[in-house]
Amino acid sequence: MKDDLIRQYSMLPQGSSVLCAVSGGADSMCLLCWLNELRPEYGFSLFAAHYEHGLRGEESLRDAEFTVEQCGRLGISCTVGHGDVSTYAGVHRLGLEDAARTLRYRFLEETADRLGCDRIATAHNLNDNAETVLMNLCRGAGTRGLAGIPPVRGRLVRPLLQTSREEIEGYLARHHIPHVEDSSNDTDSYTRNRIRHQLLPLLVQENPSVLKAIGRTTELLREDDACLCREAEAFLETWESNGAIPSKRLLELEPAVACRVIRLLCGNSVSMERTKALLAFAKGSERGVLEIPGRKIRRERGLLYFQGRN
Numbered sequence: 655m656k657d658d659l660i661r662q663y664s665m666l667p668q669g670s671s672v673l674c675a676v677s678g679g680a681d682s683m684c685l686l687c688w689l690n691e692l693r694p695e696y697g698f699s700l701f702a703a704h705y706e707h708g709l710r711g712e713e714s715l716r717d718a719e720f721t722v723e724q725c726g727r728l729g730i731s732c733t734v735g736h737g738d739v740s741t742y743a744g745v746h747r748l749g750l751e752d753a754a755r756t757l758r759y760r761f762l763e764e765t766a767d768r769l770g771c772d773r774i775a776t777a778h779n780l781n782d783n784a785e786t787v788l789m790n791l792c793r794g795a796g797t798r799g800l801a802g803i804p805p806v807r808g809r810l811v812r813p814l815l816q817t818s819r820e821e822i823e824g825y826l827a828r829h830h831i832p833h834v835e836d837s838s839n840d841t842d843s844y845t846r847n848r849i850r851h852q853l854l855p856l857l858v859q860e861n862p863s864v865l866k867a868i869g870r871t872t873e874l875l876r877e878d879d880a881c882l883c884r885e886a887e888a889f890l891e892t893w894e895s896n897g898a899i900p901s902k903r904l905l906e907l908e909p910a911v912a913c914r915v916i917r918l919l920c921g922n923s924v925s926m927e928r929t930k931a932l933l934a935f936a937k938g939s940e941r942g943v944l945e946i947p948g949r950k951i952r953r954e955r956g957l958l959y960f961q962g963r964n
Contacts, residue, residue, distance in 0.1 A: 655688055655817065655825055660696075665773065665811040668697040672811075673771040675762055676702045676725070676732070678717040681777035683724065683833040684822045685814055689775060690728050698773075702732040703765045705758045707739045709750070710838060717834050724832070733769075735761040751844060766809065778803050778812045781819040781850070784868040788849050796913075796926070797879045802872035818865055886914035898957040901936040909933075919960045920949050 660666055666689075674689055676682045686702060693700050704721040706714050718734050725732035743753035766774050783802040790799035805815050814822065826833060842848045857864045889907065893899050899919075904912055916929050928946045935944045935951065936958055944951045952959040 655821070657692065657813070659805060659816050660692075660811075660813050663806045663811070665775075665806065665813055666692065666696045666698050667772070670772040671699040671701065671770055672773045672775055673701045673703055673762065673766045673769060674730075675758075675774065675776045676704050676721050677777075677836070678704065678721040678724070678834040679777075679836055680826055680833045681779055681782075681814065681819070681822055683831055684825050685775060685777040686725070686728070686730070687829060687831050688825070689813070690730065700730055701769050701771060702730050703735070703762055704732060705735045705737065705761045707754050707757070708737055709739055709754070710836070713837060717836070720832075720834050733765050735765070737761070751846070772809060774810050776810065776812055777814055779814045779817050779819055779822060780865045780869055781854075783815060783872060784854065784865050785846050785849050787868055787872060788853060789845055792845075792849075797875050797882070797910075798922075800872070801875040801879055802868070804876065816869060882910050883914050883918075885911045886918055889915055890918060897961065898959045901953065901956055901958050904936055904958065905933070920946065924949075 666672060672689060674682070674686050676686050689700055702721070702725045704718055706718045708714065710717075718736075722732050722734060737757045739750060739754045739757060742748070742757055743750050746753065746756075748756070762774050762776075765771075787800055787802045790802075793799075803812060803815060805812050825831070838844070839847060842851060854864075861867060889903070889911065890899070893903050899915070904915060907915065912933060913926075913929050916932055917924055920928075920932075924946065932944060932946070932951060935942065935953060938953055939956075940953075942953045944953070948962055950961040952961065
């Protein structure tokens with residue numbers, strides 16, 4: 655297990671407090687034990703958190719009990735949260751995967767706040783990153799979507815992002831670390847599982863190093879995206895005033911930068927179709943109003959006024 659990524663991104667500063675998300679599965683048990691191994695060298699405090707989604711009945715409760723037991727053996731305090739993902743998904747019209755992710759991260763953030771943790775560590779690995787890229791590619795995505803899982807986002811850190819599932823299993827075997835299996839990983843009902851079980855093996859046949867190749871590509875795309883975002887931020891620093899920007903200056907930008915200016919003004923969830931509609935709207939000269947979810951853009955005297963911004 656290499657800590658190059660940890661050092662590159664200063665994921666575990668000395669004196670910090672780290673909350674490790676632990677499902678009880680192979681990836682998260684590897685992360686928990688590895689962080690516990692690194693704790694004396696790096697000088698951080700370590701806590702654990704487990705979220706029980708209420709989706710797999712007794713198996714789900716078994717995972718929670720297992721995680722608490724393993725944390726106890728390591729002398730690590732573990733906070734357990736419970737949720738009703740199915741109900742939440744129905745109320746908010748979300749798929750089960752999206753609903754589970756939303757509730758899990760909310761629980762992790764709230765737990766980190768309560769414990770005073772500077773970092774939240776999750777066990778996303780090289781395979782997860784490749785699967786995410788392929789999912790986004792199938793759905794249609796720009797640079798940000800194809801850049802995969804970021805190593806750091808806010809206080810979220812992913813120390814295993816350059817570690818393959820094969821390497822994780824080797825670490826568990828060498829150190830005799832137990833883990834539980836999630837039966838939902840065996841079904842092809844979910845998009846990620848179909849990509850994992852069917853598509854990725856085909857790509858590995860074409861290139862045995864495809865996971866690392868995708869990882870290198872995502873790193874390059876993150877650098878490109880960061881550069882373009884900096885240009886968009888610089889544009890707003892220069893031209894934004896009282897929530898308005900000059901239409902002419904926006905249209906003079908390269909499309910990749912203009913799209914990022916719009917995302918900064920309207921939120922990252924704004925679709926490509928609405929982005930194009932807004933750029934077309936910016937070409938008009940008469941007074942007008944364009945409405946998109948959560949935003950109203952007013953065109954007047956060569957300026958675009960963005961109302962309802964975050």
